[in-house]
Amino acid sequence: MGRKIEGPFYPYSQQRGEKLMAQVSVSSIIDRSSSMGYYNYIEPAKTDAATFVSIMRANDQIGLVAIDDTSPVLYTLNTLDTNHDVIQAALNVIKGISSYGNTNIKNALTNAHSMLGSASNPAKAIILLSDGEYNVGGDPLSGLPTDIPVYTIALGNSSGIQTLQSIASQTGGKYYFSPDAFELAAIYNQIANDSRVAQTSLNQRQQIPSYQFSSLPLQVPANTAHISLGVNWLNSQIDYTAGTPGVNQVSVLLRDPNNQKVALPPTFEGGEFVTFHLHDPLPGQWTVGCWCGQVPNNQFQGTMGGFEPQDSSSLSLHATHLCQHKKAPVNLRAALDTKGRAVSELQVRAYINSPLHSLAEIKQQHEQRLNTIQTDPAPEEGMSSSGPQLWALHKQLLPTENIFQRKTLPINVDASVDNDGRASINIPPFAFDNVGEHNVHLEITGKYASCGSRFSRTQQISLSATD
Incomplete structure (x- = not known):
């Protein structure tokens, strides 16, 4: 996992003048307990965690912790270098993870928190992925440190949802529910935004038939010093190729705003993911495409993510209640912080992904x-x-x-701009139509008035509905 492509890599320059986000120190907790293997979650979880690590920047810091009987540290906190050697070392550790044992969430959090005690970066975050309720080590909420945000992911219907919601809420982090392994990649992409690794500008799942091509737009604003692109997929039988895809192969195609093909080798190539780091990219609308050969079950299931480490516009999404009765009105608050920059031509879309049946x-x-x-x-x-x-x-x-089976339905939302170019987003209250776990997605695009270039941002939130 994570073969490093040799080539010229450069520090993340600021020659275009855009301020970069502060460096971040992250401790990633990966559940490797027996149920992760039983439910076939372990390999997709490793792929998505590896993709997250591979988009981090020089001088960020990364450490890895497992969840099992004792929940040990797998990789101590290390500072990323411009040659990507630390990323490669972390990816090798992730590749070697196998599932066994119980679910000791408390010790995993203790080790992750202790690890970040030596962190040199101002921003710190813990990512906690688990598919089950804790059963050894004690209650992780007892004595839980609250000075570092924990971003929790409940994977599947057997996950300890209430515990993970409480951990995120008490630490100032954010809770996510992933109904299956396919949704998990988009959640890791969103946590890259929440943990201040980068602003998430593209985050889309793709289901592509054999021998078909699918593309998505990626907006790159003016003065952007660096962007990262990540594409990963579920099926381990599928390999990446730089050429025309054959049997069990996928190719990723990049085109710049002039519609010129960019023959850029991936910065990292894993078993089920590739990432590209583009330095000083041409501003405008890029195109990211996936081209499939003959793939198993005639369907490629992948996720495309685009990331900007610039400290520019950010999108937030919050709920009054994370868990409520299904008939109670759902009240969401969304905001676009443009750091004082005037914007125009806003377009916004929201939708909810819900269980078809409880x-x-x-x-x-x-x-x-x-x-x-x-x-x-x-x-x-x-x-x-x-x-x-x-x-x-x-x-x-x-x-x-x-x-x-789940369903996706649109949500009413509108965005407006006042005379000073300040944006506002309104999501009218709505109600769930079933009990269970629901994911709300929000996407917005617009134009910076000062330079005329377009931008895009994504957000999502997980909510629980009860009888």
Whole structure:
């Protein structure tokens, strides 16, 4: 994982005049307990964590902690260099992770927090990914330090959602729910924004049939010193190629604002991801495309992310309540901070991704099947009692039927600009139509009045609805 491509790499210059974000120190906690292997989460989780590390900048700091019986430090905090040797070392550690053991979240947080005690950067963050409730080591909320934000990810329907929500809330971090491994990459991309690694300007999942091409626009404002692009995918049978893709291959194509193809080798190439670091890119609308050959199940599932380390416009999204009754109005607050720069031509889009059926409805609909389903031996750790049965049925019915199917619906939203070029975003209250975990996505594009170049930002938030 994470083969470094030899080539000329440069410090992140500021010759274009845009102020860069402050350096950040991150401790990434990756759950490697037995259930991560049981649910086939471990490899996608490693890919997404590796992609996150590979977009970090020189003088950022990264450390790695595992979740298992004792939750040890896997990679001590190190400062990234311009030759990317530290990134490569961290990627090699991630590649070697395998799943086993229990879920000791408390010790993982203790080790991650202690690691950041020696951090030299002003911004600090902990990322915590887990697919299960803690079952050894004690309650992680007891004695939880609150001076460093923890960004938590609950992966799958057996995850300890309430615990992870509380950890994020008490530390000033943010909670995310990933219904499956496909959604996980977009969440890591968003946490890059939240943890101040970079502003997330592009964050889109893509499902591309065999022999097809799909492209997305990437806005690069004037005075941008550096951007990073990350593309990763779920299927480990698929490899990256710089040429025409063949069987089980995908190619990533970049075109600059003049529609010229940019033959840039990836800065990092992993088993299921590639990242590109572009220095002093031409301002304007770039195009990022994926071209697939013949791929398994005739579908490529990948995520494209674009990242700007410039300290420019930032988009925020907050909710009055992270967990509430499904019939109560959902109140969201969104804001675009342009650091005093006037903007125009705002375009905004919001949508919600929700479960088609609640877990209770799924169990009721498939009661007879669940009574007869043969389950694999399940690990005795952090898993709900019905989790193995539902997962076994889910695997048995795929790809014909998805019992955990979700739906995406638009949300009303509007954006306006006052006479001074200040932006405001309004999301009217709405209600959930089902219990369970919901993800709200917000995207905005606009134009800086001073230079006339366009920008884009993304945000998302995870909310729980109860009966």
